[in-house]
Amino acid sequence: MTVDPAAALEIALEEARAGLASGGIPIGAALLGPDGEVLGRGHNRRVQDDDPSVHGETAAFRDAGRQRDYRRTTMVTTLSPCWYCSGLIRQFGIGAVVIGESRTFTGGHGWLAEHGVRVTLLDDERCVRLMEEFIAARPELWNEDIGVAD
Amino acid sequence: MTVDPAAALEIALEEARAGLASGGIPIGAALLGPDGEVLGRGHNRRVQDDDPSVHGETAAFRDAGRQRDYRRTTMVTTLSPCWYCSGLIRQFGIGAVVIGESRTFTGGHGWLAEHGVRVTLLDDERCVRLMEEFIAARPELWNEDIGVAD
Numbered sequence: 001m002t003v004d005p006a007a008a009l010e011i012a013l014e015e016a017r018a019g020l021a022s023g024g025i026p027i028g029a030a031l032l033g034p035d036g037e038v039l040g041r042g043h044n045r046r047v048q049d050d051d052p053s054v055h056g057e058t059a060a061f062r063d064a065g066r067q068r069d070y071r072r073t074t075m076v077t078t079l080s081p082c083w084y085c086s087g088l089i090r091q092f093g094i095g096a097v098v099i100g101e102s103r104t105f106t107g108g109h110g111w112l113a114e115h116g117v118r119v120t121l122l123d124d125e126r127c128v129r130l131m132e133e134f135i136a137a138r139p140e141l142w143n144e145d146i147g148v149a150d
Numbered sequence: 151m152t153v154d155p156a157a158a159l160e161i162a163l164e165e166a167r168a169g170l171a172s173g174g175i176p177i178g179a180a181l182l183g184p185d186g187e188v189l190g191r192g193h194n195r196r197v198q199d200d201d202p203s204v205h206g207e208t209a210a211f212r213d214a215g216r217q218r219d220y221r222r223t224t225m226v227t228t229l230s231p232c233w234y235c236s237g238l239i240r241q242f243g244i245g246a247v248v249i250g251e252s253r254t255f256t257g258g259h260g261w262l263a264e265h266g267v268r269v270t271l272l273d274d275e276r277c278v279r280l281m282e283e284f285i286a287a288r289p290e291l292w293n294e295d296i297g298v299a300d
Binding site for chain 2: 051065084085086146147149
């Protein structure tokens, strides 16, 4: 694999920041090809589009359009993928995942590793801070996004 | 729960047939409220929208808009939910799933049951036939939809 995890994360982080700047939840992602080329990119748009189905990873997946084989692709995301996004990665056979951090939320990346997905966890301080500040400011919105009911 | 599984399936089947009639993959779903009221409904639109992210279940989830609590909702679908859709159900805490059939494809409904989701599997012949005919006619499209590469 010739995807540089650190370089890949910058793309996802750029998306997360764009999401925050437009009033949304700061999680970004990109789907990369075998040489690190961007096939699709996006960020959570629950708020902007009033659409609960648009997580960072599903936005990037959608933006990449219809692909015939995901095995040599990499999903890079600023945050550990939730079960919805982990399920996406598993079902479509995405070969690798690069994760900014899993301190503020841990989804299914351990499960993905068990099922043969190559997982790289970067523990990036900027990603942690972005989520910590967002969760402190908008706890109800964050809970809505991960399905935590009152 | 006052959701009648058989009645619920009719809605999903109607969606699946609408999907087939518009040239798509015949899988339909609906998200129902506690009394069986339709919160959202939809069908796979990979072909129609050229969008790989629109499975039946994700279409129904999206159509229901932003909900604050999914625990008393039921997802009804004509086919056993793939990992992507199973992940959606688990992450958002959807309380119950009604499934038309799992003979032509088995996704994550066993896993959902292990994690506390109430699963009803109907083994409906009409759902089986719809998928058998579709898979026989368009095997490459079906494989694309479930991430099976050549």
